[in-house]
Amino acid sequence: MKAVRTIYCTAFCGVKRVASGLVGDVAVAVKGLVDSGQPVAVFEEATSRPIEIDFRGSVEDVRERIEAAPIDGPVAEEGEPETSGEARGRGRPRLGVVAREVTLLPRHWEWLSRQPGGASVALRRLVDAARRENASLDRRRDAQESANRFMTSMAGDQPRFEEASRALFAGDAEQFDALTQAWPDDVRDHSRRLAAAAFAAV
Incomplete structure (x- = not known):
C-alpha cells in the first residue's frame, strides 16, 4: 500500500497538461485554475484513475489535508511478524486476510482439504503461482x-477513438499512432506514452 502523498499524478486543464508530480505538488500547482472555475482533471500516473482532491481553503489547507491523509501499512503475510509499532493484543494476529465467498465444486473442496495447511493456504499458493506465471500478461493488461x-x-469524443482503442488492445502500435495523430497534442502524447508500456509488454 502507499501513502496518498506519495502518489505520482498528472493534471489536465481541458486538453492541456498543466502539471505532473507528487499529488501535493500538483494540487498546489492547479489550485488557482480550480479556484477560477476552469475544468481540471487529475489522474494517477500508474493506473490513470481520477484523483479527487479537496481544494477548499488555502494552498496550505490543501497540502495539509493531503499530507495528513491516512497511510495504509503493508499487509503482513501469514507467518510474518507485523512491523507496526502498535502493541498487539491477545488473539490471532492480523494477517491482512480478507474473507470472501468462493464457489467451487465438491471435488475442488475435497482436493483443497487434503493439502498441507488446508484450503486457504492452498488457494493462496495457487494464486501466487499463477501471478508469477502470468506476470508479463498482467503487466500488459494493466498498461x-x-x-x-x-x-x-x-479522448472519448476525439475522432477515431474507437478504432484507436481497438488498436491498443490488439497491440498494433503503428496503427494506434496513426489513429491518434489528430488528437490534441497533450492528450495524444500522454495516451501514446501510456500505450507504449502496453506495446512494450507484447
Whole structure:
C-alpha cells in the first residue's frame, strides 16, 4: 500500500497538461485554475484513475489535508511478524486476510482439504503461482487498461477513438499512432506514452 502523498499524478486543464508530480505538488500547482472555475482533471500516473482532491481553503489547507491523509501499512503475510509499532493484543494476529465467498465444486473442496495447511493456504499458493506465471500478461493488461481509462476520459469524443482503442488492445502500435495523430497534442502524447508500456509488454 502507499501513502496518498506519495502518489505520482498528472493534471489536465481541458486538453492541456498543466502539471505532473507528487499529488501535493500538483494540487498546489492547479489550485488557482480550480479556484477560477476552469475544468481540471487529475489522474494517477500508474493506473490513470481520477484523483479527487479537496481544494477548499488555502494552498496550505490543501497540502495539509493531503499530507495528513491516512497511510495504509503493508499487509503482513501469514507467518510474518507485523512491523507496526502498535502493541498487539491477545488473539490471532492480523494477517491482512480478507474473507470472501468462493464457489467451487465438491471435488475442488475435497482436493483443497487434503493439502498441507488446508484450503486457504492452498488457494493462496495457487494464486501466487499463477501471478508469477502470468506476470508479463498482467503487466500488459494493466498498461492497456490504464491507457484506455485515460483515453476514455480525455479522448472519448476525439475522432477515431474507437478504432484507436481497438488498436491498443490488439497491440498494433503503428496503427494506434496513426489513429491518434489528430488528437490534441497533450492528450495524444500522454495516451501514446501510456500505450507504449502496453506495446512494450507484447
